[in-house]
Amino acid sequence: MSTPAATKRDGFADGGARVAARARSLTKAYGSGETAVLALDAVDVEIERGRFTAVMGPSGSGKSTLMHCLAGLDTVSSGRAWLGDTEITGLGDKELTQLRRDRIGFMFQSFNLLPTLNAAENITLPMDIAGHKPDREWVDRVIDTLGLRDRLRHRPAQLSGGQQQRVACARALASRPELIFADEPTGNLDSQAGLEVLRFLREAVDELGQTVVMVTHDPSAAAHSDLVLFLADGRIVDRIERPTAEAVLERMHIFAAATAPPGAAPDPDPLN
Numbered sequence: 555m556s557t558p559a560a561t562k563r564d565g566f567a568d569g570g571a572r573v574a575a576r577a578r579s580l581t582k583a584y585g586s587g588e589t590a591v592l593a594l595d596a597v598d599v600e601i602e603r604g605r606f607t608a609v610m611g612p613s614g615s616g617k618s619t620l621m622h623c624l625a626g627l628d629t630v631s632s633g634r635a636w637l638g639d640t641e642i643t644g645l646g647d648k649e650l651t652q653l654r655r656d657r658i659g660f661m662f663q664s665f666n667l668l669p670t671l672n673a674a675e676n677i678t679l680p681m682d683i684a685g686h687k688p689d690r691e692w693v694d695r696v697i698d699t700l701g702l703r704d705r706l707r708h709r710p711a712q713l714s715g716g717q718q719q720r721v722a723c724a725r726a727l728a729s730r731p732e733l734i735f736a737d738e739p740t741g742n743l744d745s746q747a748g749l750e751v752l753r754f755l756r757e758a759v760d761e762l763g764q765t766v767v768m769v770t771h772d773p774s775a776a777a778h779s780d781l782v783l784f785l786a787d788g789r790i791v792d793r794i795e796r797p798t799a800e801a802v803l804e805r806m807h808i809f810a811a812a813t814a815p816p817g818a819a820p821d822p823d824p825l826n
């Protein structure tokens with residue numbers, strides 16, 4: 555059994571109650587001198603607990619960098635970030651590893667399942683590695699919500715892409731993390747399987763009370779969220795509450811037109 559990650563109080567009255575994650579003036583530069591890239595430019599953001607937040611923006615706008623910095627997967631150049639009331643900027647590697655393992659769930663485009671383990675073993679793997687006993691009742695609820703009950707003994711190769719992503723979703727939920735980060739979770743799926751995964755993420759928020767942050771390029775995927783944050787050039791430039799796919803697409807076209815050089819032809823696909 556491990557000891558909990560060290561915490562630093564941020565001094566805010568609501569602490570971690572309403573806000574699952576937060577950043578102030580978060581800045582991330584890659585490289586230095588003339589070749590330096592400002593991936594995040596003094597970002598202020600709050601991720602509300604119990605909500606489904608989508609992060610959108612053109613390629614290179616800083617979506618993955620923001621997610622990585624909020625999840626303690628990457629260091630920041632300046633600014634501060636908190637998970638609940640724990641300040642993660644300034645934590646050491648060991649504390650960050652513990653914090654990620656104990657308090658954050660991850661879902662990636664490539665499902666990252668171990669081929670030699672069956673679905674049930676993959677779902678509880680992070681907890682097994684950490685030496686944490688799974689909460690059986692919760693894990694059963696996650697498995698039933700995701701419709702994986704009759705697939706538990708199957709190995710990844712015996713599952714469809716959509717089923718594999720559902721296992722990855724169950725693995726992210728299994729430890730009942732404070733926050734789930736999903737990076738293009740439907741990117742490798744056909745539209746039907748992608749839709750299923752989005753519905754499950756929605757259910758994870760509505761039925762299981764989880765908090766989800768999803769990076770996506772797809773306006774119809776973003777339409778499953780409660781709030782879309784738009785990034786451009788490392789800044790949050792807009793937001794839409796209760797988004798529809800049409801509203802998201804329209805906003806992306808407006809940004810593309812505003813940032814296109816004079817006389818440039820309209821971008822047929824402003825999301826990439």
Ligand SMILES: Nc1ncnc2c1ncn2[C@@H]1O[C@H](COP(=O)(O)OP(=O)(O)OP(=O)(O)O)[C@@H](O)[C@H]1O
Binds near residue numbers: 584611615616617618
């Ligand atoms: N390890 C790195 N070294 C140097 N530059 C990097 C590195 N990682 C990201 N960048 C740069 O930082 C900027 C933001 O990258 P990031 O991956 O966060 O964008 P993104 O919005 O997630 O893009 P995409 O939609 O293409 O995944 C880009 O200009 C990118 O080239």
